[in-house]
Amino acid sequence: MSALRLNAAEKDLEKFIKFLALKSTQVVVQSRLGEKMQTQCNPLAGNDWFNIVVQDHPDVCDETKRALALKPGESILQRLPLCVEISLKTVEGDQMILEVWSLDLLQSVNGTTNNVTNGTTKTTDDGKNSGDTNNTNTTGTGTTNNGTNDSQTLRAAHAIYNRMGIMLKSLISLTRTTPAYKLSRRQCPESYGIFYRIYVDRPQVHTLGEGHKHVKIGQLNTIVGSLVMSVAYRTKLTISPTAAQARHTEHNTIMLKSDHFRPANDVNSPTQQLSSAAMAKKLGVGVGNAGTGAGDKRYIDIDKPLRPGAFTDMGKLRQYTEDDFVLPETPPFEWLLRRQRHESAGSGSIESLNRKCESPVNGQRVDQANNNNNIINNLNHSGGGGGGNSNLNNNSMAFKSFEKQASAADCKIQITANSTSPIKSLLIPAPASFRHNSAPTLQQQQQQLANSHNDDDNLLKELHFPFASPTSHVNDLAKFYRDCYHAPPLRGLNELQAEVSTASLAATAQPNGVGVAPVCGLSAAAAVGNSASDASAMDDLSRQLAEFETSLEDYDKLVSQFGLTGSSSTGSRSSGGLQMSN
Amino acid sequence: MNARSQVFDLTMEGRQVDEAVASIFHTVLFHRCLGKYMYTGDTQYSIGTVGYTDVDCDFIDFTYVCCTSDSLTRKVKRAINLFSEKLRSNESCGSGQISLEFFQKKKNRWPFQQESIPWEVWTVHLDLIKHESEDERQLCRENVSDLLTEKVIYITELMNRHDYVPKTPSQSELDLIFDTSFPDVQPYLFKFDYSTSGSTAPSMGNAMKKIIKETLAM
Numbered sequence: 001m002s003a004l005r006l007n008a009a010e011k012d013l014e015k016f017i018k019f020l021a022l023k024s025t026q027v028v029v030q031s032r033l034g035e036k037m038q039t040q041c042n043p044l045a046g047n048d049w050f051n052i053v054v055q056d057h058p059d060v061c062d063e064t065k066r067a068l069a070l071k072p073g074e075s076i077l078q079r080l081p082l083c084v085e086i087s088l089k090t091v092e093g094d095q096m097i098l099e100v101w102s103l104d105l106l107q108s109v110n111g112t113t114n115n116v117t118n119g120t121t122k123t124t125d126d127g128k129n130s131g132d133t134n135n136t137n138t139t140g141t142g143t144t145n146n147g148t149n150d151s152q153t154l155r156a157a158h159a160i161y162n163r164m165g166i167m168l169k170s171l172i173s174l175t176r177t178t179p180a181y182k183l184s185r186r187q188c189p190e191s192y193g194i195f196y197r198i199y200v201d202r203p204q205v206h207t208l209g210e211g212h213k214h215v216k217i218g219q220l221n222t223i224v225g226s227l228v229m230s231v232a233y234r235t236k237l238t239i240s241p242t243a244a245q246a247r248h249t250e251h252n253t254i255m256l257k258s259d260h261f262r263p264a265n266d267v268n269s270p271t272q273q274l275s276s277a278a279m280a281k282k283l284g285v286g287v288g289n290a291g292t293g294a295g296d297k298r299y300i301d302i303d304k305p306l307r308p309g310a311f312t313d314m315g316k317l318r319q320y321t322e323d324d325f326v327l328p329e330t331p332p333f334e335w336l337l338r339r340q341r342h343e344s345a346g347s348g349s350i351e352s353l354n355r356k357c358e359s360p361v362n363g364q365r366v367d368q369a370n371n372n373n374n375i376i377n378n379l380n381h382s383g384g385g386g387g388g389n390s391n392l393n394n395n396s397m398a399f400k401s402f403e404k405q406a407s408a409a410d411c412k413i414q415i416t417a418n419s420t421s422p423i424k425s426l427l428i429p430a431p432a433s434f435r436h437n438s439a440p441t442l443q444q445q446q447q448q449l450a451n452s453h454n455d456d457d458n459l460l461k462e463l464h465f466p467f468a469s470p471t472s473h474v475n476d477l478a479k480f481y482r483d484c485y486h487a488p489p490l491r492g493l494n495e496l497q498a499e500v501s502t503a504s505l506a507a508t509a510q511p512n513g514v515g516v517a518p519v520c521g522l523s524a525a526a527a528v529g530n531s532a533s534d535a536s537a538m539d540d541l542s543r544q545l546a547e548f549e550t551s552l553e554d555y556d557k558l559v560s561q562f563g564l565t566g567s568s569s570t571g572s573r574s575s576g577g578l579q580m581s582n
Numbered sequence: 583m584n585a586r587s588q589v590f591d592l593t594m595e596g597r598q599v600d601e602a603v604a605s606i607f608h609t610v611l612f613h614r615c616l617g618k619y620m621y622t623g624d625t626q627y628s629i630g631t632v633g634y635t636d637v638d639c640d641f642i643d644f645t646y647v648c649c650t651s652d653s654l655t656r657k658v659k660r661a662i663n664l665f666s667e668k669l670r671s672n673e674s675c676g677s678g679q680i681s682l683e684f685f686q687k688k689k690n691r692w693p694f695q696q697e698s699i700p701w702e703v704w705t706v707h708l709d710l711i712k713h714e715s716e717d718e719r720q721l722c723r724e725n726v727s728d729l730l731t732e733k734v735i736y737i738t739e740l741m742n743r744h745d746y747v748p749k750t751p752s753q754s755e756l757d758l759i760f761d762t763s764f765p766d767v768q769p770y771l772f773k774f775d776y777s778t779s780g781s782t783a784p785s786m787g788n789a790m791k792k793i794i795k796e797t798l799a800m
Contacts, residue, residue, distance in 0.1 A: 036636040041650050041766035043618035043630035051617040053633040053650075163742075169613050170738035172634055176645045177731040185645075215735055218742030 012157050013222055018076045019049045020164050021103050024171055024229065025064040025198055026054050028084045028101045031175035032184040032194045050165035052172070060198075067198040077224055080105040085197040085204070086180050091190065097207040098180040098194075099233035101171075106226040160222060167218040167229055174217055178233045208234040327561060585683075585700040586745060590733050593709045594642075594726045595719070596670040601639040602730060603662045603706050607682050608637070608648035609734050610704050611658065613741045614684060615649045615769040616760070621753045632767055643727040646734070651767045661774035668778045669708060676710035678778030684770045686748045687758040695796065698771075701746060 030037060039053035048054065068079050081104035087097045175181060184194045205212060217229040548555075594602055617630030633650035648655060665680040682704045688697040713719040748759045748770065760768045 036638065036645075038635045038650060039633035041617070041631060041633040043766050044620065048631040051629050051631045053631045163744075166613055166741055169634075170741055173609050173612060173647050173734055174738055176636065176647055177734050181645065182643065217738060220742075 009153055009157065010224055013160065013224055014075050014077060016157075016161060016164055017080075017105070017224075017227060018070075020168065020227075021068070021076065021080075021082050022056075022061060022064055023049055023052075023054050023168055024101070024103055025082070025084050026056055026060050027168065027171050028086070028175055029060045029196050030055070030057060031172075031181060032086050032196060034184050034187045034194065050161065050168050052165060052168055054168070054172075060196075063196075063198050067200050069200070077105055079200050081200070081202060083199050083201060083203045085199065086184075087195050087197070088180075088183060088187075088192050089195055090192040096237075097204075097234065098183065098237075099178055099231055100203040100205060100208070101175075101231045102203040102229070104228045104230070105224065106228060107224075160220065163218075163220050164227075167220060170217050171229060174215065174231065178231065179235070179237060180233060183237070203230075203232060205232045208232055209236050211235050324557075324561070585703050587703045587705065588736075588740065589679075589705045589707055591707045591709075592726070592729060592733075593711055595713060595722065596666075596710050598641045598723075598726055599666045599669060599708060599710070600659075600662050601642050601644070602726060603665070603680055603708075604637075604648075604658060605639065605642075605644060605646035605730050606706055606733055606737070607658055607662070607704065608646055608655075609737050610682060610741075611654065611769055611772070612647055612649055613737070614772070615651075615654070615767045618762075618764075618766065618768050619750075619753075619756060619760070625752055627753070630766075630768075641723070642730065643723055644730050646730075649767050649769075651764055653764050654767055654769065658774075661776075665774075665776035665778070668776070669710065674778045676779070677708060678776065679705055679707040680774060680776035681705040682772055682774060684772045686771060689758065701748065 039055060042048070042053060064082070068076065068082065070076060070079060081102050083103075084101045085097060086099045086101075087095055089095045180194070183192075187194050205214070212232055212234050214232045215230060217231060219229075220227040590606060592602055612632075612634065615632055617632050619627045619629055621627040634647050635650045636645050637648055638645050662680065665678065668674060669676070669678045683700045684702040685698045685700040688699055690697055711722075713722060751759055756762060759770060761771050762768060
């Protein structure tokens with residue numbers, strides 16, 4: 001009899017556990033759907049298990065049943081632990097297990113001793129099986145009508161049923177607190193989705209990464225064992241590199257070369273070869289082959305003919321002969337000296353550029369845009385900013401600005417007139433340089449002086465400090481500054497001016513009345529409209545423009561030479577080669 | 583009788599108070615609410631079911647669950663609001679506590695009043711802080727959320743212990759255990775109590791007043 005009763009109580013319990021399992025999976029999965037849940041209370045006809053309204057998702061229900069795979073007569077107790085695994089999957093295919101909820105049954109050694117909830121197993125001869133009343137409605141019956149043992153069993157079942165209800169409530173509350181809940185609320189098809197998996201096994205917590213947390217939701221001691229509901233969840237929510245990235249490892253060889261901007265010929269150096277060989281070793285077989293392959297590609301064979309770049313105009317390319325590769329021998333730092341050897345060999349050196357500058361009547365192939373660029377560049381430089389030129393629109397431009405920087409701030413003088421030493425031009429501020437270049441008349445000189453005086457005043461305005469006393473040091477400074485500005489022209493300057501004027505006269509085709517030498521109409525118009533100093537400045541600019549335009553070819557030549565000298569590394573020390581040294 | 587007592591210490595901004603307290607109290611109440619008892623006889627009854635609702639907080643990154651019951655929600659909200667306003671008012675010095683007390687009534691013989699015996703008390707002690715920068719505020723927002731997570735886990739842990747809860751009585755005595763005033767849920771009898779640091783002294787006076795009043799009421 002008692003065995004029968006015990007059996008009946010167990011049967012009830014099994015039923016409870018089964019529905020607790022079913023409801024738990026529903027709660028967990030529904031909480032991860034990404035939406036807020038609301039279920040309505042039903043005070044009258046409550047048909048829900050554990051008196052909690054948990055809607056049943058048929059999919060989840062099927063999934064749980066499939067996982068449990070209960071055969072008709074089989075007990076659920078043998079099928080526990082039941083786990084619900086929640087995972088995240090990104091659109092890139094990365095996957096991360098977020099948490100595992102589990103319902104487990106710890107088998108007790110002796111059902112009676114372990115039962116804390118109530119004295120359920122104190123059974124006697126009353127064989128009436130009343131446990132079945134507690135299926136959906138928990139009909140709590142009164143104590144007096146039935147036998148005491150019967151009621152005890154019932155009470156025990158009732159208590160367990162209520163406990164399970166509390167456990168389920170705890171589960172509902174806790175599903176909203178783990179990190180996966182926030183993630184699930186933010187899920188969208190464009191970034192990631194939340195997935196679930198129900199399985200019957202020990203919870204696989206090793207998939208949750210380091211530092212995962214384990215929370216026991218509740219433990220319920222029953223006659224069949226201790227029912228434990230728990231969750232283990234991930235705390236580090238960063239996706240580790242997975243298959244998606246592993247696929248790209250063979251392409252990583254391109255990342256190995258950190259000296260991307262090193263000249264290609266350096267690859268031939270023994271150190272480079274060593275390092276690439278070492279890299280290949282480190283990479284292992286498959287990747288190593290790819291690495292050396294990439295290294296081979298970077299070698300440049302000088303014996304092979306040079307091929308034009310991707311977007312070069314094939315028609316404009318010229319064939320180079322051996323002669324083109326030979327640079328004229330020039331003494332070092334020769335470019336710092338005054339240019340005299342105008343008739344040097346016609347290979348593309350700066351000397352030849354300057355020579356052509358002197359006769360700017362040559363073909364005006366350069367378009368207006370280039371002109372404008374030149375003007376801008378020159379203006380920048382006449383403003384005194386020697387190092388500020390970054391205009392690299394084309395080869396000639398680049399080279400020009402480069403040379404300017406190299407020739408210590410006042411390149412204008414050097415390129416155009418070749419008449420003043422750089423040191424002098426450094427000492428004399430911007431307005432003074434105009435004097436040298438434009439071969440001024442006496443009248444113009446006076447104008448310039450007046451002009452410079454005006455500039456001077458403008459500058460000195462800043463030195464009038466409102467609260468400085470008349471005897472302060474600032475006034476001394478101002479005085480010194482003014483004196484420097486008003487220093488009498490050097491005697492040597494006159495000689496230079498004479499030289500420059502003759503040179504520019506020879507160079508220009510038609511000097512106009514003011515004595516300046518405009519080259520193109522644009523600057524001429526400007527010169528007439530503006531003051532004399534402006535005119536001379538413009539004239540100066542336009543002359544430079546013209547020079548650069550005419551010597552464009554030579555610049556190109558020179559640049560191509562640099563490329564060649566760089567690759568052959570024979571190191572012919574031309575002036576250009578010196579400046580372009582790596 | 584010794585009531586179980588739990589105290590949560592929280593530090594947060596004033597505007598987070600309502601939601602933080604509500605999340606704790608609603609989690610507790612959710613566990614302490616049953617379905618409505620519908621008696622079919624004096625001892626025969628059926629129990630209704632409890633629905634639940636997810637509530638997103640505005641000032642904390644947190645979602646909590648409460649019973650789907652407007653009347654219950656309103657009652658909790660009103661009590662927390664009173665406390666929160668007092669706590670955040672100018673005369674308050676920024677700390678106070680509110681407690682949710684579950685009790686059962688005990689009938690006494692006629693001349694004596696009904697006795698209320700608390701059996702579980704949940705107290706939230708709050709300290710208010712002000713944030714200087716938005717970064718700090720954001721950081722705190724996350725901190726408070728983590729803190730509440732911790733508290734909810736703790737609450738569920740306690741709820742699943744086999745601690746004392748009053749036994750279900752017969753129909754006539756149901757009101758001594760449960761609050762039957764709600765149409766949809768049936769929580770254990772509960773009340774709120776609060777005090778703020780600014781009103782500690784007056785509350786002592788109140789207590790005295792209460793004692794005198796009760797004596798007179800006899």
